[in-house]
Amino acid sequence: MSSLPEPTPDEEPQPARAPRASAPRPKPRGASASGAKPAAASASAAKPAAPKTPAKTPAKTPAKTPAKTTARTPAKPRTPRSTTSRSTTPRSTTPRAPRAAQPTTRSKPAPKPQPAPVPKPTALGIRQLYKRFGETVALDGVSIEVPEGSFYGIVGPNGAGKTTTLSIVSGLLRPDSGQVVVHDVDVWKDPNHAKRLIGVLPDRLRLFDRLTGAQLLYYSGTLRGLDAKTVKARVESLVTAFGLENAMGRLVADYSAGMTKKIALAAALIHSPRVLVLDEPFESVDPVSAANITEILQKYVASGGTVVLSSHSMDLIQRVCDHVAVVVAGVVLDSGTTEVVRGDKTLEERFVELAGGRKAAEGLEWLHSFSE
Amino acid sequence: MAAQLLGVTPTGAQRGARRAGAAVADAFADVPRFLWLKLALLGGSFRRSVWQIVGLSIASLYGLGIMVALVGGLIAARFVPQTEIVRDVVVLVGAVAVVGFLLLPLVFGVDDTLDPRKFALFGIPASRLSVGLVAGSLVSVPPAVLAVCAFATVITWAHGFWTVVIALIAAAIAIVTCALAGRVSTAIAGFLLDTRRSRELTGVIGVVLVLAISPLVIYFSQIDWGRQGTGVLTAWADVLRFTPVGAAWAAPADAVLGHAWLAALELAIALATVVLLWLVWRALVDVMLVTPGRTGDTKVYAGLGWFGRVPAQAWSVIAARSLTYWARDSRYWVSIIVIPIIPALVLGSMSVVHAIPGQYLALLPLPIMALFLGWGVHNDVAYDGTAIWLHVVSGTTGLADRVGRLVPVLFLGVPLIVIGTIVSVAFYGDARAALPLIGVSVCELFVGLGLSSVTSALFPYPVPKPGDSPFAQPQNVGAVSALVQGFSIAIIIVLSAPAIVFGVLSVFASPGWAWASLWCGVLVGAAAVVAGVVGGGAIFNRRGPQMLEAAVKAA
Numbered sequence: 001m002s003s004l005p006e007p008t009p010d011e012e013p014q015p016a017r018a019p020r021a022s023a024p025r026p027k028p029r030g031a032s033a034s035g036a037k038p039a040a041a042s043a044s045a046a047k048p049a050a051p052k053t054p055a056k057t058p059a060k061t062p063a064k065t066p067a068k069t070t071a072r073t074p075a076k077p078r079t080p081r082s083t084t085s086r087s088t089t090p091r092s093t094t095p096r097a098p099r100a101a102q103p104t105t106r107s108k109p110a111p112k113p114q115p116a117p118v119p120k121p122t123a124l125g126i127r128q129l130y131k132r133f134g135e136t137v138a139l140d141g142v143s144i145e146v147p148e149g150s151f152y153g154i155v156g157p158n159g160a161g162k163t164t165t166l167s168i169v170s171g172l173l174r175p176d177s178g179q180v181v182v183h184d185v186d187v188w189k190d191p192n193h194a195k196r197l198i199g200v201l202p203d204r205l206r207l208f209d210r211l212t213g214a215q216l217l218y219y220s221g222t223l224r225g226l227d228a229k230t231v232k233a234r235v236e237s238l239v240t241a242f243g244l245e246n247a248m249g250r251l252v253a254d255y256s257a258g259m260t261k262k263i264a265l266a267a268a269l270i271h272s273p274r275v276l277v278l279d280e281p282f283e284s285v286d287p288v289s290a291a292n293i294t295e296i297l298q299k300y301v302a303s304g305g306t307v308v309l310s311s312h313s314m315d316l317i318q319r320v321c322d323h324v325a326v327v328v329a330g331v332v333l334d335s336g337t338t339e340v341v342r343g344d345k346t347l348e349e350r351f352v353e354l355a356g357g358r359k360a361a362e363g364l365e366w367l368h369s370f371s372e
Numbered sequence: 373m374a375a376q377l378l379g380v381t382p383t384g385a386q387r388g389a390r391r392a393g394a395a396v397a398d399a400f401a402d403v404p405r406f407l408w409l410k411l412a413l414l415g416g417s418f419r420r421s422v423w424q425i426v427g428l429s430i431a432s433l434y435g436l437g438i439m440v441a442l443v444g445g446l447i448a449a450r451f452v453p454q455t456e457i458v459r460d461v462v463v464l465v466g467a468v469a470v471v472g473f474l475l476l477p478l479v480f481g482v483d484d485t486l487d488p489r490k491f492a493l494f495g496i497p498a499s500r501l502s503v504g505l506v507a508g509s510l511v512s513v514p515p516a517v518l519a520v521c522a523f524a525t526v527i528t529w530a531h532g533f534w535t536v537v538i539a540l541i542a543a544a545i546a547i548v549t550c551a552l553a554g555r556v557s558t559a560i561a562g563f564l565l566d567t568r569r570s571r572e573l574t575g576v577i578g579v580v581l582v583l584a585i586s587p588l589v590i591y592f593s594q595i596d597w598g599r600q601g602t603g604v605l606t607a608w609a610d611v612l613r614f615t616p617v618g619a620a621w622a623a624p625a626d627a628v629l630g631h632a633w634l635a636a637l638e639l640a641i642a643l644a645t646v647v648l649l650w651l652v653w654r655a656l657v658d659v660m661l662v663t664p665g666r667t668g669d670t671k672v673y674a675g676l677g678w679f680g681r682v683p684a685q686a687w688s689v690i691a692a693r694s695l696t697y698w699a700r701d702s703r704y705w706v707s708i709i710v711i712p713i714i715p716a717l718v719l720g721s722m723s724v725v726h727a728i729p730g731q732y733l734a735l736l737p738l739p740i741m742a743l744f745l746g747w748g749v750h751n752d753v754a755y756d757g758t759a760i761w762l763h764v765v766s767g768t769t770g771l772a773d774r775v776g777r778l779v780p781v782l783f784l785g786v787p788l789i790v791i792g793t794i795v796s797v798a799f800y801g802d803a804r805a806a807l808p809l810i811g812v813s814v815c816e817l818f819v820g821l822g823l824s825s826v827t828s829a830l831f832p833y834p835v836p837k838p839g840d841s842p843f844a845q846p847q848n849v850g851a852v853s854a855l856v857q858g859f860s861i862a863i864i865i866v867l868s869a870p871a872i873v874f875g876v877l878s879v880f881a882s883p884g885w886a887w888a889s890l891w892c893g894v895l896v897g898a899a900a901v902v903a904g905v906v907g908g909g910a911i912f913n914r915r916g917p918q919m920l921e922a923a924v925k926a927a
Binding site for chain 1: 671672673674675676677679683684685686689690692693696697700701756757758759761762763764765766767768838839916917918920921924927
């Protein structure tokens with residue numbers, strides 16, 4: 001049940017980086033890339049240099065030669081995303097009240113990803129991460145630039161290195177080499193400062209589940225340095241926002257999987273971090289709660305926060321995330337705004353294509369003649 | 373046979389017998405598959421880490437050693453003229469083995485590789501599944517040792533054709549009894565005690581068993597075996613011979629002794645036991661196949677508990693969390709309960725051999741308890757499992773973590789030393805002994821706490837996971853755990869040596885040493901706890917990811 005590393009190379013579809021001839025590479029968007037995804041330009045470093053014959057593309061070179069040119073514009077104050085559909089109230093960089101609790105009047109939470117004219121500063125810079133577990137290479141030079149105020153989805157097949165990447169980002173796993181920068185703070189050089197900026201929801205790690213829900217939230221808040229009054233007020237609003245009212249007095253060990261996710265997410269939000277790192281936040285969460293969580297996160301992003309999440313649900317990522325990175329076998333195959341990455345296909349189609357195409361369901365003919 | 377009882381025509385009887393035979397054959401049809409499955413699982417455990425292979429090899433060698441010794445003894449017993457004594461010993465040891473198969477699964481949690489529910493989706497007929505699982509459960513070190521020893525008793529009782537036949541039957545019955553007993557109690561442990569709360573109950577059952585066994589141990593240790601040994605042996609064996617746990621072992625012996633009727637009675641009891649266990653097992657399999665996991669009632673707690681009573685600082689909420697865990701987590705209960713048991717056992721054995729004159733014994737329990745109390749938290753981080761990520765991710769300082777974890781121990785330790793000193797002095801009869809007692813106990817407790825602060829951050833080793841039985845054997849135990857345990861206790865004793873030596877001198881040489889013992893103990897203890905907390909805090913700060921990695925590996 002080892003959870004942190006994902007070293008299962010047997011599951012990796014091998015031809016991932018060299019798509020099959022039968023599944024031709026989607027039309028490269030070389031021209032649009034420069035204009036349409038400015039902030040994610042360096043993230044696109046991992047993207048194979050556009051218009052080449054797919055089969056000839058060397059496997060790892062794109063990921064290993066990041067063009068960090070347009071990557072980081074000088075630190076600018078957090079600018080609200082210039083999305084027309086959203087209210088553009090100016091936001092300050094002063095510590096914010098917990099957004100989860102804020103009643104909001106905005107009725108259109110769904111962010112329509114649109115090309116921003118000005119490159120936004122990087123909220124989270126993942127640069128050239130390498131990590132191996134024994135013989136298994138988990139990360140082979142992962143670089144992702146997450147612009148501020150973005151809702152960033154990381155997708156990939158099982159064992160691709162999503163959890164490993166997010167663990168390194170949140171300070172839970174030391175990389176072999178590479179750098180993670182959160183709002184200009186190096187996670188592995190100044191961990192204490194960086195950790196204050198990040199809220200983390202790890203996947204498949206235990207909670208202190210002998211505590212009641214109320215105790216766990218109070219514990220998380222106090223460890224984050226909040227005073228008792230603030231913690232209690234925030235716990236109250238988080239409980240309402242996540243619909244956990246009836247669960248506060250019960251031990252977390254007795255929660256269902258979805259409830260455990262929700263309370264862990266609430267604990268990750270409690271110190272109003274500037275960046276949220278969420279590993280599979282919607283796994284085993286019921287649809288109503290998932291919609292609820294999505295809305296909370298969208299409001300958080302709308303107020304200038306940054307969300308990085310991993311998920312298997314392509315529909316959800318396509319619907320919710322304005323940016324996406326496709327990680328396969330420890331390498332970022334494509335990244336940028338969701339619209340650009342998926343092009344004229346659905347994200348799922350594009351993902352399956354990048355991840356090595358669908359395995360042809362041959363040799364299963366016996367399955368169609370039932371034994372009894 | 374069954375057909376004849378039903379009174380059908382001869383041809384029908386034949387057909388019925390054939391049908392019954394076919395049914396039995398069918399029930400055994402999957403046995404080879406289950407044996408292979410269990411062998412493959414056993415082989416798989418050899419394909420893990422090196423340390424696990426070492427551990428498993430040591431366990432196998434240990435089992436092999438016991439087996440060789442027992443088989444040798446059983447063969448030698450063939451030539452002992454006092455058949456009654458041999459019988460009584462075999463009955464006693466055999467009965468203990470059966471009871472072990474029955475109780476150990478309840479205490480040590482569940483070997484769930486052969487849980488019937490795991491096979492529910494394969495659509496195996498329940499009769500085949502029941503037989504196969506029992507057969508599969510025999511492929512493991514303890515049942516293998518048991519089986520070989522059981523068949524070795526055939527040699528012990530080889531005094532003629534019929535005794536050999538009876539011994540063979542009895543040995544087979546004994547093996548099946550143990551296998552069935554193990555299955556039934558494992559099923560009960562895994563099924564009836566399935567909810568989280570009742571699973572923790574198994575920890576309580578274990579503690580109660582330890583408590584129940586310790587008077588027995590003391591009872592047996594106080595018997596003057598040279599003089600009354602055989603009498604006690606016979607008294608116990610005479611009862612056990614006619615109980616389900618001892619009957620199978622006694623039957624061939626009584627046959628050898630010529631007590632044909634007794635042997636028949638014992639065989640009947642043994643056979644009835646097997647039938648009864650089989651029926652219970654079959655019923656359990658039938659029920660388990662159609663019953664997924666249960667969910668228990670959950671208790672609702674109001675308010676924040678300890679968290680509401682402490683200041684909102686990192687160290688104090690960690691202390692509140694630790695206190696809550698000491699109260700709610702059965703793994704901590706075990707260490708609380710074991711601490712008074714250790715000195716009781718030490719005193720019991722010492723009073724038996726008369727190693728120390730009576731009054732001085734009163735001075736021993738408190739230092740022993742203080743030693744184990746301080747040492748008890750030397751692996752505290754591992755008890756959190758992977759939940760330690762929260763401390764890592766929130767940038768909790770090592771100092772706060774270290775201090776917070778020591779609070780529950782101080783909650784227990786300070787009253788223990790105060791009350792313990794008063795009680796010990798009262799029994800000892802000289803108030804001057806209070807100073808060295810306090811000195812030594814404080815020293816051991818605080819050195820233990822300081823050392824624990826370092827070792828729990830530096831060398832976390834696998835422990836039972838939260839929610840498991842506290843006696844469950846964690847996976848991936850390496851030699852590291854034994855090394856850490858041994859070295860940490862040795863270091864506590866070495867650092868406490870001055871206080872101990874001065875204390876001993878004050879009792880046996882001159883009372884003037886008493887103050888030296890007190891000051892020495894308090895100063896060394898204070899220095900050790902400060903150094904340990906600061907040093908351990910620094911290590912904690914540096915090793916956050918490594919500690920989490922260790923926890924993930926242990927999970």
